Amino acid sequence: MSGVSISEPQVRRPTRTVIHPLWLRVLHWVNAFAMVIMIGSGWQIYNASPLFDFSFSRSITIGGWLGGALQWHFAAMWLLAINGVLYLLLGVITGRFRDKFWPISVTGIGHDLRQALSFKLSHADLSRYNQVQKLLYAGVIIAGIIAVLSGMSLWKPVQWQTLTALFGGYDAARYVHFFAMTAICGFLVIHIALALLVPRALRAIIFGR
Numbered sequence: 511m512s513g514v515s516i517s518e519p520q521v522r523r524p525t526r527t528v529i530h531p532l533w534l535r536v537l538h539w540v541n542a543f544a545m546v547i548m549i550g551s552g553w554q555i556y557n558a559s560p561l562f563d564f565s566f567s568r569s570i571t572i573g574g575w576l577g578g579a580l581q582w583h584f585a586a587m588w589l590l591a592i593n594g595v596l597y598l599l600l601g602v603i604t605g606r607f608r609d610k611f612w613p614i615s616v617t618g619i620g621h622d623l624r625q626a627l628s629f630k631l632s633h634a635d636l637s638r639y640n641q642v643q644k645l646l647y648a649g650v651i652i653a654g655i656i657a658v659l660s661g662m663s664l665w666k667p668v669q670w671q672t673l674t675a676l677f678g679g680y681d682a683a684r685y686v687h688f689f690a691m692t693a694i695c696g697f698l699v700i701h702i703a704l705a706l707l708v709p710r711a712l713r714a715i716i717f718g719r
Contacts, residue, residue: 529714534606537597538715544593545694547572547586552691554579561688584665591658598651614644650697657690 530538550572557565558576573579601607618641626642639647663674663683677683705712 528718530718533600535715535718537593540593544586544590547582548590549695551579551582555583561684594654610639611644611648614641619645646697650694653690653693657687657694660687660690
């Protein structure tokens with residue numbers, strides 16, 4: 511038919527939601543790098559004066575000896591501290607903590623934990639955290655803060671004597687620091703396992719969408 515134009519229907523491309531903003535992805539990977547250095551060098555420092563009847567294999571430690579491990583540990587400490595402060599500030603200012611980690615309920619945690627253990631927990635919507643994820647993320651933030659504060663009391667026990675006293679003294683602060691780092695290591699094991707089980711989650715923290 512002359513004079514009549516028929517336009518073909520436009521096909522809408524599916525939109526991709528930004529799950530993790532750029533600032534979060536950058537801070538996440540900087541934090542991951544710093545944590546690997548902190549944990550590896552921390553294990554070497556632990557080996558110099560063990561708290562328990564075991565030591566960590568030299569193959570998984572960083573520094574080679576106590577002096578070298580301390581240098582690595584202190585260097586990564588500043589990177590982790592600055593990165594952590596930025597993460598906390600931006601998490602609060604942008605409202606991400608409120609949106610992602612709240613609310614948390616005991617009933618919800620129990621339900622989602624049962625679902626997770628039976629491999630029935632859905633990960634279809636990566637933009638929303640389930641109750642178990644909320645608990646783990648909130649818990650690792652608290653463990654990180656305790657690790658930093660107890661580490662400061664071990665680093666400068668005289669200058670930070672009030673802080674050291676709050677942990678029950680230097681020797682008690684060593685145990686607090688050890689168990690805080692153990693909690694972080696436990697979180698990392700679960701975190702990495704979930705990333706491998708749900709590859710979309712790994713792509714999201716790399717590309718954001």
